[in-house]
Amino acid sequence: MAVRVAACLLAAALLPSCSGGEEEIDASTYAARVCGALDDWVSTLRDASEDVESAVADAAQPADAKEPVVAFLERYAGATNAVVEDVRAVGPPAVEDGERVHDELVEALERAASRYEDELADARALPSDSSEEFQAAYGELVASHSEVESELRRSIDVIDAEGELADAFDDEPSCADTGL
Numbered sequence: 001m002a003v004r005v006a007a008c009l010l011a012a013a014l015l016p017s018c019s020g021g022e023e024e025i026d027a028s029t030y031a032a033r034v035c036g037a038l039d040d041w042v043s044t045l046r047d048a049s050e051d052v053e054s055a056v057a058d059a060a061q062p063a064d065a066k067e068p069v070v071a072f073l074e075r076y077a078g079a080t081n082a083v084v085e086d087v088r089a090v091g092p093p094a095v096e097d098g099e100r101v102h103d104e105l106v107e108a109l110e111r112a113a114s115r116y117e118d119e120l121a122d123a124r125a126l127p128s129d130s131s132e133e134f135q136a137a138y139g140e141l142v143a144s145h146s147e148v149e150s151e152l153r154r155s156i157d158v159i160d161a162e163g164e165l166a167d168a169f170d171d172e173p174s175c176a177d178t179g180l
Contacts, residue, residue, distance in 0.1 A: 023091070027168035030093035035175040041083050048075040062127065062134035069138065070123045077116040084109045095164045108155035115148040 025033070055068030087109060092102035122141055127133040161169060169175050 024094040025091070027093050027095045027098070027164045028172065030090070030095075030098070030165070031168035031172040031175060033090060034087075035169070035172050041079060044079045045076060048072050048079075056138070062129065062131055065134065065138070066123070066126045066128045069126060069141070070120070073116065073120040073123045077113065077120050080109065080113040080116050084113050093165060093168075097160075097162060098165060101159055101161050101165060104159045105156065108152060108159070111155070112148055112152040115144075115151075119144055119148070 049072070052068050052072035056065045059065035059068075084106065087102075088106050090102075092099040119141060122137075122144070126137050126141070
C-alpha cells in the first residue's frame with residue numbers, strides 16, 4: 001500500500017488544474033487528478049531518457065553527444081518545473097492532513113526541480129574536446145541524475161497519507177496503473 005500511495009503522491013506532480021487551487025477537493029478527486037496526471041509526466045521523462053540514450057550512443061564526437069544531453073535536461077527540468085506549478089495549483093485535498101501531505105509533495109518536487117536545473121547547468125559545461133573527459137563528466141552527470149530520482153522517490157515514500165486520503169489512493173484505478 002505504501003508504494004501505491006507514494007506513486008500516487010508522485011503523480012500529483014503531474015496534475016494540471018483548472019481550479020487554481022481555490023476549490024476544495026475531496027480525497028477521491030485529488031487522487032484521481034494526481035494519478036491521472038502521473039502518466040503524462042512519466043511519459044515525457046521516459047521519452048526524454050530514451051532519446052538521450054540513443055543520441056549519446058550514436059554520437060561520433062563529444063560535441064555531437066553534448067547537444068542531446070542538454071536538450072534532455074532542458075526537457076526534464078521543464079517538465080518537472082511545470083509539475084511543481086501544476087501540483088501547487090491543485091491545492092490540498094479537504095481531508096485530515098491533506099495540507100501537510102500536499103505541502104510535503106510540493107516541497108519534494110521543488111527539490112528535484114532545483115537539482116535538475118543544476119544538472120542542466122552541468123550539462124551545458126560538459127567538455128566537448130575530449131572523449132575521455134566527456135565520458136567522465138557525463139558519467140558523473142548520470143550518477144547525479146540517478147541520485148536525484150532516488151531522493152525524490154525516498155521523499156515521496158516518507159509522505160504518510162493516512163485515512164481517507166490513503167484509501168482514495170488505494171481505490172483510484174489510475175493509481176494502480178502508475179507502475180511505481
